[in-house]
Amino acid sequence: MDNQEVSMDVEAQIENNDDDRTLPFSVFKKANLPITLRFENVVYTVKVKEQKSWPWETKGKTQERSILKGLTGIVKPGEILAMLGPSGSGKTSLLTALGGRVSEGKGKLTGSISYNNKPFSKGVKRATGFVTQDDALYPHLTVTETLVYTALLRLPNSFKKHEKIKQAEAVVTELGLERCKNTIIGGPFLRGVSGGERKRVSIGQEILINPSLLFLDEPTSGLDSTTAQRIVSILWQLAHGGRTVVTTIHQPSSRLFYMFDKILLLSEGNPVYFGLGSNAMDYFASVGYSPSVERINPSDFLLDIANGVGSDESQRPEDLKAALVVAYKTNLLESVINAVKEQDDHSNQSIEKHGDSKHFGDWPTTWWQQFCVLSKRGLKQRRHDSFSGLKIGQVFIVSLLCGLLWWKTNLYHLQDQIGLLFFMSSFWGFFPLFQQIFTFPQERKMLEKERSSGMYRLSSYFMSRVIGDLPMELILPTIFLTITYWMAGLNPKAVKFFLTLLVLLVHVLVSGGLGLALGALVMDQKSATTLGSVLMLTFLLAGGYYVRHVPVFISWIQYVSIGYYTYKLLILGQYTENEWYPCGENGKLKCHVGDFEGIKHIGFHSGFSSSVALAVMLVGYRVVAYIALMRIGKTKSG
Incomplete structure (x- = not known):
């Protein structure tokens, strides 16, 4: 299935949702402010303690470990960037850095990350949605309660209370959660909604605010292929509403692979490919790496070579990884840098002005509103x-x-x-x-x-x-x-x-x-x-x-x-x-x-x-x- 066929499938799904357009809020409407995300030479290092050599040693030796090694790229409004790579390749670390969520004291982040040519700020934070991999949700709240409480807390006071509730209900409808809207989320020892429904609830919490930037960490992890496609189809629709979508993904099916506009392939923190997903296979063929079989899932092939496993079994994995890094720097890096430096229509739009028009002060709601909503939510959850x-x-x-x-x-x-x-x-x-x-x-x-x-x-x-x-x-x-x-x-x-x-x-x-x-x-x-x-x-x-x-x-x-x-x-x-x-x-x-x-x-x-x-x-x-x-x-x- 090629990229054009996939696009036609998604367009058909959007047309099937036309009946929902009469709702007061649509998660697939245009973003309020398109944001172009740029990152240049991003390096992230952490200090790792070695194990003690002897039991009587009070401290182990500390050494620096590079998690990200000079990553550069650009994602524009309307695009989905999928970051692929083996476990431990730095996908989540890069996503966390791009989302402005690197914790203080946990590592050193260098390089440039900009949003419409501006650094991370409160305005960017307000316009950003971030979906974590583990779906942190309260198990005893229903789907509707989860989204309503999120709306009451995250939507600004320019919306009245009943309007916030209507937006939450609209998200339930448009994400196909009506069947389970009164079902509790559940947990390991408490039966609730399915894994795909949990993921859609997590995405719904973030898109309630109509974010311009949406980050997702392994949104299809643990889901069957049909549910995973439904999740990615939602992301495709969100991106084509003018949003910038960045996601990590472990091993997508070929059907999902071609739904991504851009691919960033990582190997031990190094970039080995950045560009259009449809061009990935041709690129690796041009530098001498082709799959051993004709019909293969592109993501399977990309993960194999990122792990150092190629068609030439005599080549050591370390040598293959090093060769891929050299090939990237020789053939792709210059064009990526030029693309990052190019100006676009959204580069100079003010994010802070947009954020201030939607919020009062530094917080979307008052202290007392937050206290009341959190108290009600806490009592329902812990009773x-x-x-x-x-x-x-x-x-x-x-x-x-x-x-x-x-x-x-x-x-x-x-x-x-x-x-x-x-x-x-x-x-x-x-x-x-x-x-x-x-x-x-x-x-x-x-x-x-x-x-x-x-x-x-x-x-x-x-x-x-x-x-x-x-x-x-x-x-x-x-x-x-x-x-x-x-x-x-x-x-x-x-x-x-x-x-x-x-x-x-x-x-x-x-x-x-x-x-x-x-x-x-x-x-x-x-x-x-x-x-x-x-x-x-x-x-x-x-x-x-x-x-x-x-x-x-x-x-x-x-x-x-x-x-x-x-x-x-x-x-x-x-x-x-x-x-x-x-x-x-x-x-x-x-x-x-x-x-x-x-x-x-x-x-x-x-x-x-x-x-x-x-x-x-x-x-x-x-x-x-x-x-x-x-x-x-x-x-x-x-």
């Missing part, structure tokens, strides 16, 4: 986890078990009562810690994706996340204490109950804050869980219940222990220093609670300083988490 039957059942069982074990204890069993108070501080230290420690590691991909696209402020996301988790954090411990407190026979005065509840809720929030901070700092679930366990066990041991005579050189631990301050306040909330309790043989004597061995070393002083310490931790841990998150989605290009 299944926060109030799952498993978690509620766990709390009910533990509270009932505690109530039965400590059934109707009183001051005759003072040691048992303070044991219950310490258990409450321990259980409600670990439980919220491990609920919150996974928060940011689980949402890292989503946060990186949305922050890189400039969807919302970090502060609005963080506050919506913290406040949105309050129902789960506060309701479950309230249920626990309400059941256990009265079954265990603790002080029946209402003021004592509410004071104990207040201390417990603050303790839960502080422990949850520690979990947020650890998760944000480490950003790895396994490592964060291990670190959290060690810290909480340390706080537990220094909490004042197990060890009463702590050596001076390690006694400082109790002053950073959440459990220590909580345990002290729980005791202060239950008893007074001069309160009597039965003591001696058979409880015939009366003693002061303040003289009880298990309470004496805790003391009835410093209640205010303990409250202040918890308040400082309550705020401090969340500040640490916020600062740690500031590095997420931060790029060199803006």
